[in-house]
Amino acid sequence: MSALPCPHCKKPTISWWQKYKAAKWALIYCRECHGKSCSYPYVLVAYTMLYVWDLMLFGALAYLDQNAWYILVMVVFWVILDIFSVYLPLSPMKSKSKTP
Numbered sequence: 077m078s079a080l081p082c083p084h085c086k087k088p089t090i091s092w093w094q095k096y097k098a099a100k101w102a103l104i105y106c107r108e109c110h111g112k113s114c115s116y117p118y119v120l121v122a123y124t125m126l127y128v129w130d131l132m133l134f135g136a137l138a139y140l141d142q143n144a145w146y147i148l149v150m151v152v153f154w155v156i157l158d159i160f161s162v163y164l165p166l167s168p169m170k171s172k173s174k175t176p
């Protein structure tokens with residue numbers, strides 16, 4: 077798969093793996109412009125709440141109903157959330173190279 081554009085310099089320097097990790101609150105450093113980026117924070121908070129909702133709801137249902145199928149449903153939702161997490165928008169942060 078091709079690389080994704082950096083929010084600072086627009087060059088294709090960001091890998092899908094970096095984008096995936098950015099959805100897990102990691103920072104991305106561009107190797108061309110040394111700009112720092114992250115997933116858009118408000119979207120990331122909402123997305124993290126979906127993970128918490130998945131864990132709480134299906135974990136509680138599995139515990140209260142004593143039915144292990146809810147664990148499978150929880151894992152499937154988790155994988156779906158992980159797949160779509162690479163499409164979260166990136167937000168540029170203040171760059172180290174742009175100091176006055």
Ligand SMILES: [Zn+2]
Nearest residue numbers: 082085106109
């Ligand atoms: Zn860049």
